[in-house]
Amino acid sequence: MEKPPGLLSYSLLLKNRVYEVTLNCAQLAWKKLQSKKKRVSRSIHNSCKVGGFCVPVSEILAVRETEADGRTKHNGRWQKIPQSATEVYPYAFTVSYVERVKRHRWRCKDVTFQCADGTVRQQWVQTIRDQLSALTGRPKHLLVYINPYGGQNRGKQIYEEKVAPLFSRASVSTYVIVTEHANHARDHLKTDADLKKYDGVVCVGGDGMFSEIIHGLISRTQRDSGVDQNRKEEELVPCAIRIGIIPAGSTDCICYATVGINDPVTSALHIIVGDSQPLDVCSVHHNSTFLRYSVSLLGYGFYGDVLTDSERKRWMGPVRYDFSGLKMFLTHNYYEGTVSFLSATDVLATPRDRTTCRAGCSTCQHSGALGSEDGQDYGTGDISSSEHSGNWRMIRGKFLAINAASMSCACPRSPKGLSPAAHLADGTTDLILVRKCSRVNFLRHLLRHTSKDDQFDLSFVEVHRVRKFRFTPRRRDSDGDLWAAPRGGGASEGAVRPDLPGPPSLRQRPRLQQLELRRRDPPPRLHRSGSALPADSAVCQRDRGGVHFQGHRLTLSQC
Numbered sequence: 343m344e345k346p347p348g349l350l351s352y353s354l355l356l357k358n359r360v361y362e363v364t365l366n367c368a369q370l371a372w373k374k375l376q377s378k379k380k381r382v383s384r385s386i387h388n389s390c391k392v393g394g395f396c397v398p399v400s401e402i403l404a405v406r407e408t409e410a411d412g413r414t415k416h417n418g419r420w421q422k423i424p425q426s427a428t429e430v431y432p433y434a435f436t437v438s439y440v441e442r443v444k445r446h447r448w449r450c451k452d453v454t455f456q457c458a459d460g461t462v463r464q465q466w467v468q469t470i471r472d473q474l475s476a477l478t479g480r481p482k483h484l485l486v487y488i489n490p491y492g493g494q495n496r497g498k499q500i501y502e503e504k505v506a507p508l509f510s511r512a513s514v515s516t517y518v519i520v521t522e523h524a525n526h527a528r529d530h531l532k533t534d535a536d537l538k539k540y541d542g543v544v545c546v547g548g549d550g551m552f553s554e555i556i557h558g559l560i561s562r563t564q565r566d567s568g569v570d571q572n573r574k575e576e577e578l579v580p581c582a583i584r585i586g587i588i589p590a591g592s593t594d595c596i597c598y599a600t601v602g603i604n605d606p607v608t609s610a611l612h613i614i615v616g617d618s619q620p621l622d623v624c625s626v627h628h629n630s631t632f633l634r635y636s637v638s639l640l641g642y643g644f645y646g647d648v649l650t651d652s653e654r655k656r657w658m659g660p661v662r663y664d665f666s667g668l669k670m671f672l673t674h675n676y677y678e679g680t681v682s683f684l685s686a687t688d689v690l691a692t693p694r695d696r697t698t699c700r701a702g703c704s705t706c707q708h709s710g711a712l713g714s715e716d717g718q719d720y721g722t723g724d725i726s727s728s729e730h731s732g733n734w735r736m737i738r739g740k741f742l743a744i745n746a747a748s749m750s751c752a753c754p755r756s757p758k759g760l761s762p763a764a765h766l767a768d769g770t771t772d773l774i775l776v777r778k779c780s781r782v783n784f785l786r787h788l789l790r791h792t793s794k795d796d797q798f799d800l801s802f803v804e805v806h807r808v809r810k811f812r813f814t815p816r817r818r819d820s821d822g823d824l825w826a827a828p829r830g831g832g833a834s835e836g837a838v839r840p841d842l843p844g845p846p847s848l849r850q851r852p853r854l855q856q857l858e859l860r861r862r863d864p865p866p867r868l869h870r871s872g873s874a875l876p877a878d879s880a881v882c883q884r885d886r887g888g889v890h891f892q893g894h895r896l897t898l899s900q901c
């Protein structure tokens with residue numbers, strides 16, 4: 343492979359030793375010189391040598407001139423550099439870069455080089471700055487919303503102590519708003535925020551706060567573009583601004599599923615270097631009424647009930663999820679009705695794969711290409727017509743839980759997540775159906791989320807990768823005012839069968855995926871993780887690539 347052209351190569355002092363330091367447009371590298379007498383090679387290197395270090399330019403955060411007054415920080419202690427070395431190399435500059443620590447964690451690391459000549463230092467600083475300016479995709483101006491009451495109420499502190507200094511070092515300017523009430527960020531984004539001034543929106547909080555941000559941004563984009571969100575057949579207009587999350591919530595499952603860890607410093611560094619990750623978004627409708635968007639979990643039944651109950655116990659902090667989980671487990675409600683769904687038959691992966699979707703996932707890339715090239719209709723059009731496709735299936739029965747996981751939904755409570763192999767941006771969601779079963783069996787299923795055992799390998803659990811789905815609860819009486827939500831255990835029932843013949847043709851809208859979750863009558867509860875949904879029925883409509891994620895940054899654009 344051809345080497346990138348060299349830009350600089352000098353021998354510089356680092357921790358009282360002379361290093362050969364080289365810079366090209368791809369990386370900064372430094373290598374200890376074997377002998378002081380050895381002549382410094384003027385050839386330009388672009389590869390890491392044994393015993394050397396290199397940092398991709400894309401992971402350099404900043405460079406600045408620093409003092410070389412004879413003292414430098416070494417191994418956490420101040421040490422005196424021999425006067426002769428300081429005299430020979432009196433001009434210093436410090437490069438801050440990303441260091442990858444174990445388990446997806448990133449840290450900011452500094453390396454200080456000393457030069458013999460002020461002009462040389464100036465040359466290094468300017469050349470590195472020029473390289474950083476040439477990088478595209480790095481944000482310069484960010485709008486930051488902090489939820490001071492997310493998680494353990496540490497959002498403001500986390501931002502001020504861990505994130506703001508990094509943004510400042512990387513010369514990222516910020517306009518910070520500390521929210522004063524729920525939906526403050528959403529409403530500000532919908533109406534007041536001057537989005538042209540910013541390269542991205544960052545939320546400091548949990549999944550609920552992230553949900554506010556996506557609702558504000560997507561709604562505003564649709565309104566500005568004249569798209570009626572209530573019309574599920576309309577294609578959503580992508581939004582150009584990206585979203586980042588600094589985790590400061592209770593579960594932070596979006597951070598876990600995208601970055602692999604809920605660490606504020608790691609997230610801030612991903613934002614600074616401009617990492618991006620596409621992310622699917624689901625829209626949920628009831629008949630002709632838009633309910634909400636979702637990027638993580640839609641839960642009906644057990645999880646919906648847990649989330650509803652836990653919202654009322656927010657004062658308990660993160661432990662509210664355990665409390666409400668136990669309560670709902672003991673309640674053992676089940677819901678009777680019909681689930682119909684359109685299987686994603688054209689995808690390479692299945693929910694039972696033992697793979698984890700991460701940035702650069704080939705399945706998502708392949709699905710993105712499919713969506714743009716094959717001209718297939720993934721269900722943007724009228725649900726009643728696409729429903730007649732041969733891929734539709736219908737399942738009737740009694741369910742303890744009906745969940746749709748658009749990402750793994752991993753979190754500290756469930757390290758693998760609800761659907762460990764779910765993809766972030768393949769235009770599908772994993773529909774998980776837990777049929778009515780005994781409490782003991784249900785407990786077995788729940789406990790498998792916390793272990794390595796397969797939570798789907800149980801007779802009363804099934805998982806389908808779908809493009810759209812709907813749920814129609816069974817009415818108990820002729821007026822349809824009551825819903826089948828009796829208590830008690832018992833054997834599960836219900837059957838899977840192919841549904842209805844396909845229509846002669848489907849509308850050609852390759853980019854928009856559609857999920858249906860439709861109820862004819864008011865159901866008990868429908869929730870996405872972290873916040874309550876109106877007790878109303880829904881059609882979920884999924885927009886592949888409509889939302890793009892950056893490490894933990896979302897770009898509502900670029901299908």
Ligand SMILES: Nc1ncnc2c1ncn2[C@@H]1O[C@H](COP(=O)(O)OP(=O)(O)OP(=O)(O)O)[C@@H](O)[C@H]1O
Nearest residue numbers: 492493522523547548549550551591592593594872
């Ligand atoms: N200033 C505020 N006062 C009260 N509620 C707020 C405020 N700002 C935001 N909220 C609301 O708080 C809710 C929860 O916030 P967030 O998601 O940040 O924390 P969490 O629920 O503890 O974490 P997770 O969603 O990861 O479980 C959000 O739905 C948001 O609408």
